[in-house]
Amino acid sequence: MLALHFPHLPTDRISRRKWGLSWRSRGRPEAAPIVCSSRLNNTMRLTALDEAAETLNLRKHMGVAEARAIHPTLDVIEDDPAANRRFLEAIADWCDRYTPLVALDGVDGLFLDITGCAHLFGGETTLLKDILARLFQMGIDARGAISSSPGLSWAISRFGQGGIIEYGEAEQALAPLPVAALRLEEETIGGLNKMGLKYVGDLLTAPRAPLTRRFGGTVLLRLDQALGTDEEPVSPRLPVASLSVERRLIEPIAAEDDILALTDQIAASLKSSLEARGVGGRIFELVLFRVDGKVFRISAGTAQPLREPKRIAALFAERLQAIHDDFDAGYGFEILRLNVLLHEDFVTSQGDFEHRQQKDASLAAFVDRVSARLGEDCLQTFQLRESHIPERASVTVPAIDHLSAPKTREGHPPPARSERPIRLLRKAEPMEAFAIEIPDGAPASFHWRRMQHRVLKSEGPERLATEWWLDGAEAADRDYFRIEDDKGRRFWIYRQGHYERDTAQSWFMHGIIA
Secondary structure (H helix, E strand, C coil), rough: CCCCCCCCCHHHHHHHHCCCCHHHHHCCCCCEEEEEEEEECCEEEEEEECCHHHHHCCCCCCCCHHHHHHHCCCCEEEEEEHHHHHHHHHHHHCCCCCCCCCCCCCCCCEEEECCCHHHHHHHHHHHHHHHHHHHHHHHHCEEEEEEECHHHHHHHHHCCCCCCCCCCCCCHCCCEEEHHHCCCHHHHHHHHHHHHEEEHHHHHHCCCHHHHHHHCHHHHHHHHHHCCCCCCCCCCCCCCCCCEEEEEEEEECCCCCHHHHHHHHHHHHHHHHHHHHHHHEEEEEEEECCCCCCCCEEEEEEEEECCCCCHHHHHHHHHHHCCHHCCCCCCCCCEEEEEEEEEEEECCCHHHHHHHHHHHHHHHHHHHHHHHHHCCCCEECCCCCCCCCCCHHHEEEEEEHHHHCCCCCCEECCCCCCCCCCCEEEEEEEEEEEEEECCCCCEEEEECCCCCEEEEEEEEEEEEEEEECCCCCHHEEEEEEEEECCCCEEEEEECCCCCCCCCCEEEEEEEEEE
């Protein structure tokens, strides 16, 4: 487990904006020390300091007025926790080049699970040197430590000298560190210090029972987690891909055509892995690592499980066109990675259904292309629901999800389509009915969508009761009519509530018969 600590994260973010990304490698310009301030307990206090401010014996939580009185040239900038969070998440995205298992650690740290990844970078020592050197070149001060447990790595990166802690060296590395290195609350740390237990080494030799009675089980839990005798889960911030392939480039590429050609190549190397598992990808993600550290994540879904490299590349061709205005290649991308975030069983249709299979594939390709360009909600289709109420018997769903849904339920085919399909409205629309000929009959005319319609023919009523588990206004019975107006258009309308003298009734347009 690799723990990274960024002791000057807020001021590094400001310095990068002021002096460029590589300001640390060029040397700090002659400028006033930078500090961040925020209102704490109704007083403006320092919340972050850069290295120059720390050399002036300033400290966090000092009042801004006191700090300015001591050093009038201070550059005091209001702290922005949201911007700091975005900056930390951007660093986490960049760290994804080393391992997909990256987790946030508070407001100024990261955890990287590098199990099985270190040998790809020449070992743990080389990996740690590489990541710290790259962060330094990007203007970010970072401290790192690698060990077998998150707690030990956290302690060494923040209170130790960093580096790599081998197996069996946990107690020796922890002993000289203060008890704050165990991630304890301030109140607990103060209580331990009053008892003379100031260092972790003091806790290692102290009897456990009195510690538990005095401070509860948290102190020993944190101690065991740091020693590695108690497991501590670390949850990655992003979903882990089931399959992933990547290409690291000697020369960065920036042109969209080059990106798509390389995507086609790495998708071809992904095809064999999908075939070996008997699955196809449903959600793909293209991750582009720019040379300056910025990361682009572009995802695309498919209507059916997909393996074909050219169709996968075509999905991202549409996505790049959709985000063209927000896509900035800068000086180019040095790493391209293709992830399969979701996969499903790849079922091959029988030979008798080859024509239908080709038809479904062409429809799915069209849905994929349009959805990738305009969004998954741009194409809608109707999906049946178990209800005898017509307007509740179907709902609109994205076509990309509908095509991948099972075509049968419990071995039975879905209900057949009507010979005269009804183009349902997204929601029943109110209408104004006039001149009811008989109490329970259809209207002689009605007004809907700014048009007057005169009824020539009508069939009904067909009285339907709502679902038995509903009550209140939704539980009222409805009378449905099939009508034809004077221009030959046919509609479904329904009346909410039965006829009662001197009682207003509500009429609604339900659908249009095609």
